[in-house]
Amino acid sequence: MIQESSLHITEFALTNDVSKVSSIRDRFVNFLSSLGLNEREKDAWKLVFTELINNAIEHGSGAQANKKIYARWWSVNNSVWLETEDSGEGPPRKLIRNPTLPTDPLAEGGRGLYIIQEFADHFNHWYSSSGYMAKVCKGYNRLNNVLPLNPEMDAILDELSDCYESLSLFDRMAANLLQDERIDRFVQSALNMFMDARDYSAIHLELYQAEKNSIYQWISSIDAYGVFGQINSDASELLRLNDSINWSTKRSNHPFSSAEKYPVGCCAPLYVGDEIVGLIAVGCEANDQIILSNDVRNLRALADIIGVSVSRALLDIEKDERKRLATEMHIATELQQQLLPIDKEISEIPGYELFYSSISALEVAGDFVEVRQNDAGEYLGCVIDVMGKGVSAAILAGIFRSQFIAYSFRGGSLSTFIEGVNQSLESQLGGATMFITAFIFKINPESHEITYGAAGHPPALLFRGDGALQELVSTGPPMGLFPEIEYGQTQIQMSAGDRLIAVTDGLYEWTEGEDIFGWEAMVKWFTDNQHLDSKTLWSQLQSKMLQARVSQSIEQEDDETLLILTRK
Incomplete structure (x- = not known):
């Protein structure tokens, strides 16, 4: 038997x-x-x-x-x-x-x-x-x-049995990944589960840039972090090329700085996406313990699961940031609707054809244009461009507009008004890289005299009735950057047939083919089309810009704002 x-x-x-x-x-x-x-x-x-x-x-x-x-x-x-x-x-x-x-x-x-x-x-x-x-x-x-x-078949079956145990272990880890909200807790529990199921003495986790973000900082606080010290540079490069490293007493190739008590072990790279961000290693205290191919595969699988968990945590942070930005944009939109005008305050000036319009590239505009009348019967106009987007841009534009309205009631010189806005913004921004460029003018409809001041803004274009062109350049830097700046103001006379055009950079810094349309091309286009009325001039320029975007399958790149004042 x-x-x-x-x-x-x-x-x-x-x-x-x-x-x-x-x-x-x-x-x-x-x-x-x-x-x-x-x-x-x-x-x-x-x-x-x-x-x-x-x-x-x-x-x-x-x-x-x-x-x-x-x-x-x-x-x-x-x-x-x-x-x-x-x-x-x-x-x-x-x-x-x-x-x-x-x-x-x-x-x-x-x-x-x-x-x-x-x-x-x-x-x-x-x-x-x-x-x-x-x-x-x-x-x-x-x-x-x-x-x-068949001893060879027995070895294969043993390996299959080990693979089954590993699958069960990693399945439980994956279930925990869906439940744990904190990445550090999940990583620590995954390492603990791995060690409970395996015959190793210690496990080590290392990140190459632990201070890169909050996720890496959390992981660097777990018990297994840095147990073996740091991997040497040669071993790190070898790991990058081979996707695993084994070490043993016989080979005398220990790759870590503080793991002498673990003469045998292996390590695998930790990938987040396509980038190696660190490594995981296991060490054994017994000199005669052997690292098998299954050990390497299981360690790689553990590294993959932790890499996925890190990617997931980073994605959650990105989603939270997008949600925050969406909330901020919603607040900014509401804020801008309250602080900045939707309907035009002034639609015409006696003796002049007035046209102005602005198209925002985003929900919240960085450009702003307005014309108001003061108690002296003069008309005040401004075209501004705020550096920045979102809530901050809306607040900055709101600050300017409130002071612009106050100036329309209070009166005074344009240069004094611009200097006051500059000092107010500079003190409130506290060195932040935010500023406002503006072209501001005041016109007397009886004397046809225009006084203007410009703060770091693109030159306004004054087309004379005889075809001559004069560029009205800035009289000082953008507002909000430097304290104690003196701004100048200049007076010009508007004759019959003269046309004043003020723009923001969105009308010339847009892509046409492989190049930027550019200032010179915009000036030439306005010059060639001076025979058009203001509304047609605007619509045809918009049509040209839209055609360029459609041909390149791109979105509007910046806010686009234009003001045209033509003496009849």
């Missing part, structure tokens, strides 16, 4: 995850197929297998993931044997001694042992201090010969 010690016994170690039972059961069914069992016989064994494993999970490991359940099977003397072993107390002894069907036909449990008892030729049980074992045997008239002992 063949002794069991000489048999080819297949063994798998399982955890308490019921969802993984089916893959092992399929291996068992393949074994039955190799013996020549028919479908009905295999179905019966599948039921027995499932009941034994479920009982082992329920009574053996319970909710403790670190407790193992073993399933073994073999064939001898035309009989099939299936054995399960767990560390629990097994089903109640009374139920084992006399398995029966439950009295309630709708009951969810209680049938398994009865089914096994009725199916098997032999159904044996053992209780001990180490746990519970159940063994089922079923004889047949004739079975196919099983494969002889």
Whole structure:
């Protein structure tokens, strides 16, 4: 009679995850197929297998993931044997001694042992201090010969069993990834789970730029961070090229600065996206421990899971930032609607054709144009461009407009007004890189005299009735950058047929083909089209810009603002 010690016994170690039972059961069914069992016989064994494993999970490991359940099977003397072993107390002894069907036909449990008892030729049980074992045997008239002992095949099966345990481990890690809100907690728990399931002495995590962002800073505070010190530069480059490094006493190739007590180990790079941001390593205190290919694969899988968790955390931060920006943009839009005019305050000036318009590239504009009348019967106009977007730009434009309105009531020289706005902005901005450029003018409709001042703004264009062109350049730097700046003001006379055009940079800093349209091209375009009325001039320029954007499939690049004042 063949002794069991000489048999080819297949063994798998399982955890308490019921969802993984089916893959092992399929291996068992393949074994039955190799013996020549028919479908009905295999179905019966599948039921027995499932009941034994479920009982082992329920009574053996319970909710403790670190407790193992073993399933073994073999064939001898035309009989099939299936054995399960767990560390629990097994089903109640009374139920084992006399398995029966439950009295309630709708009951969810209680049938398994009865089914096994009725199916098997032999159904044996053992209780001990180490746990519970159940063994089922079923004889047949004739079975196919099983494969002889094969050490190479045994090694393959052992490796498959190890892979199964690893899959179960990483499956639990993935479940934790969906539950943990803090990346540091997840990484620490993943490392702990990995170490509990493996025979290593220590685990090490290292980031190359730990101060890069808050996610990396959180990770650098976990217990496993920097346990081995730092990897040397040569080993770091080798790791980048090979995706893993093994070290041992025999090779004398220890790559870390503070891990002498771990003479054997391996490490794998930590990827976030396509970038290597750090590494994970395991070390062993025993000189004779061997790092196998499975160890490397499992460590790479661990690094991949942690890399995914870091990418997910960074994406969450990016989403939060986008949400914050969207909220800020909504606030800015409401703020601008309250602080800046929607309807035109003044639509005409006696003796002049007045036209002005502004198109924003975003929900919140950085440009602003307005014309008002003061108590002296003069008309005040401004075209401004705020450096910045969002809430800050809306607030800055609002500050300017409130002072512009106050100036329209208060009166005084333009230069004094611009100097006051500059000092106010500079003191409130406190050195922030924000400023306002502006072209501001005041016109007396009776004398046709225009006084203007400009703060770092593109020159206004004065087209004379005879075709001559004069550029009205700035009389000082942008407002908000420097304190104690003196701004000048200049007076010009408007004659019949003269036209004043003030713009912001969005009308010439836009892409046409492979080049920027540019200031000179804009001036030439205005010069060539002076025969058009103001509204047509604006619409045709907009049409030209739109055509360029459509041909290149790009969006509007900047706010576009224009003011045209023509003496009749």
